[in-house]
Amino acid sequence: MNTFFSRFPSSFRVILCGLISVTAFVTSGSTQDNVRVNTTLSVDRFMQQFVNDGKANESIKAWRIQIITTDDRREMEAAKSTFSAMYPGMNLEWKHVAPYYQVRVGYFENKNKLMPFLLELKKTFPSATPVYDHVSKRALVSN
Numbered sequence: 001m002n003t004f005f006s007r008f009p010s011s012f013r014v015i016l017c018g019l020i021s022v023t024a025f026v027t028s029g030s031t032q033d034n035v036r037v038n039t040t041l042s043v044d045r046f047m048q049q050f051v052n053d054g055k056a057n058e059s060i061k062a063w064r065i066q067i068i069t070t071d072d073r074r075e076m077e078a079a080k081s082t083f084s085a086m087y088p089g090m091n092l093e094w095k096h097v098a099p100y101y102q103v104r105v106g107y108f109e110n111k112n113k114l115m116p117f118l119l120e121l122k123k124t125f126p127s128a129t130p131v132y133d134h135v136s137k138r139a140l141v142s143n
Contacts, residue, residue: 067103
């Protein structure tokens with residue numbers, strides 16, 4: 001998995017995780033409301049870069065379920081309405097990747113979390129498959 005942290009050597013990641021753990025322990029174990037943790041300039045720069053990277057990327061990768069892929073728009077519309085009737089309020093998006101129409105539903109953190117829902121969907125949509133997709137952060141927040 002290619003993440004922001006994978007750009008750094010493993011020894012740096014271990015040190016950073018240790019620093020974050022100690023900081024969290026000091027912060028959570030304190031009885032005072034105004035605990036201040038002093039950090040080095042390099043940690044401050046690293047955290048600022050992390051925040052900037054997060055703001056710059058408009059999308060993240062997430063698992064979704066593609067319930068149908070078809071070249072018939074009417075079939076795609078029928079699948080959308082069937083799904084919406086079965087699961088009102090659940091996220092549904094369609095896109096046209098010529099010559100096919102694709103309907104994707106849900107957002108899942110990992111593949112294990114989507115499997116129970118996928119098995120349920122396969123009863124109605126036998127061609128449903130998990131897909132790893134770019135998902136808009138705004139879409140995740142709004143749902």
